[in-house]
Amino acid sequence: MTTVTPTELEVDECRERPVFLGLPGSAVFACVHLPRRPDGRLVVLCSSVGAEWKYNYRREVILARRLATMGTAAVRLHYLGTGNSDDGDVTFESMLADVSRVRSWAIEQVGPACTVYFGSRFGAFVAAAAGAATHAPLAVWSAPESGARYFSELFRVLRVGRVVGPGASDDAPDPHQALSAGRSLDVLGYTMGPSFYASARERSFEAELGPPPRSVKLIEVADGVQAWQAATGRAAELGRRGYSVDAGWVDEGRSWWFHDADWRPDEERPAVSELIEETAQWLFTVDAEGIEHEDRIHGPGRRRTTGVLQGREGPRVRRAH
């Protein structure tokens, strides 16, 4: 594995190390959050994609920083073909491969550690699958029940935007048909490729969890009653199937896709603080000792400066005034 220009930022007495991992043309951006006194666990944060990725970005940074101050290392990544990472065809399988690659690198930075997973929205599927073989504990925010449900919800929002948005018209092709025919789709200003759709539409959260036993924290974020019903209903169902499920809900009736006119920084939103704290406390305290894990990777990785497409690219950290 190669990395490019490791640089560090100190935040609340913890260190953050953003890097590009991999060879030119296939480098994945990742950032590991290193506590001052590591507690022997690593949380791998699996983001969603598209507008949800942007919507949740700051929350996930805050969550990782909070975990690090508690003593738990955390690592975040941009899947290949998204964010700062190199170009690539995003599929469920490629997302899993990226998570595996980044996790291995993070273990090199952290030292031997039990891996615990976190996923938001579609990222919950990725996190569930990534830790299925090891029965790793998992916390999720508003995990969709299935790929079909996820796309239906997303395309409903897309259709509403077409009908009521500027220059509205509803003559756009059916999203399912367009993607099934192999065409990319503009979903709320983000490109969704047919490969992603094909690789994700038949999946379900429960199937990706793998066989029990597994500790799962389900946190639903929606308006109060809806969140409570969703969290308790799904927790009960998964509990009946042998998972150890803890349900939580945060009352915030906002969308997962748009920062609206009454936007305020996540740091100043009580509901977001509650969401972060509940998630972090669970990830910090969940029993991860009994799980199987294969994350004993020793020895430093080979490192050299590498290039990205037409140029070299590297993260830069600088103190503002």
Add this chain to the structure above:
Amino acid sequence: MFGVLTEPVSRPSGIDVLLLAGGVYVLSTNRNRMFVTLARALAGQGHRVLRIDYRGVGESTGVIGSYSLIDPNVADVQSAVEYLISESTTGLAVLGSCYGARAAMHVLAGHPNLRAAVLLAPPLGDTGRGDVDAANEVGPLFLSRARTLQARKIPTLFVYGERDAYYDHFRSVYPSTLKTLFEEDSSLSVRVLPGELHSLSHVRVQEIFVATALTWFPEALGAESR
């Protein structure tokens, strides 16, 4: 503050480009990683390109403020400029979208290193999200920075979408206030692209804007860009 620097493999042109994203938690990647695409393509033209997360956004520390157009993250932009200049920059170009366009105007209009600017849908008002008291007004800050760019003969491309609310405002004040800025011999020009550009909410307009910037920069920088 966090940023990503994209460097050319070939000999650098000597002109660095700073990319400034819009407000409301827009990351240094911009929507649909438009700035990643743009940065890599500009590096292909020989430029070093820096894109930053404002304080409190993305990877940066702190808490973002109210995205005030009176103080559009001036310290962050100055810090980014200082970083580039500290690494032997001879010239600087900037591309900002919406709030980032106002940040670019605010900090760089009078900067001695500035050589060119692309300003995507800058609001014309100075308060709130670009509000003005009356439809025929332009914010004094906007006007002063635009006049500075004109006086210094900095090639500057204003880009609006024909459906942008800010373009409606631009059109309404053009005859009374802005026309002199865009006279035939002015270094300032405006280009209107189809659709709604301001929020970059469609992939197609993102592609058109990127193509526009990639065509315009070499023309504007011309002989200066080695």
